[in-house]
Amino acid sequence: MPTGKDTKPMGLLALAGLAPYQEKDGEEYMNDAQMEHFRLILTAWRDQLREEVDRTVHHMQDEAANFPDPVDRAAQEEEFSLELRTRDRERKLIKKIEKTIKRIDDDDFGFCDACGIEIGVRRLEARPTADLCIDCKTMAEIKEKQLQG
Secondary structure, three states: OOEOOOOOEOOHHHHHOOOOOOOOOOOOOOOHHHHHHHHHHHHHHHHHHHHHHHHHHHHHHHHOOOOOOHHHHHHHHHHHHHHHHHHHHHHHHHHHHHHHHHHHHOOOOOEOOOOOOEOOHHHHHHOOOOOOOHHHHHHHHHHHHHHHO
């Protein structure tokens, strides 16, 4: 599955085998059906990342060689280093996904941590681990840029 630079798979809905959630008139936000929709997305994403980790471990075990040529050895070490950095980012992402699944379990999912308003189904489909509404996220990014100079 192709991934973006932030290791988020392209098409989380497709990964989970789901279509975009169709809200019904008068439907309560973050009802059981919506919670299950996002649980399926997050679980599929987490499972896909775990498979990548397993593949990397097997690849590194299979490809590990003690090259007599220092250039070959350095190239392999650099390749392994890049893979390990990617997997470390994915490991952190898996923790974030698991934290988000726990929020679903605790019935505390889909609302902005900063202001308490609804994050929105479409935003959550695009970034299921989002814990800020778009306005609060924008403000946080502006503040972060100001702090960086």
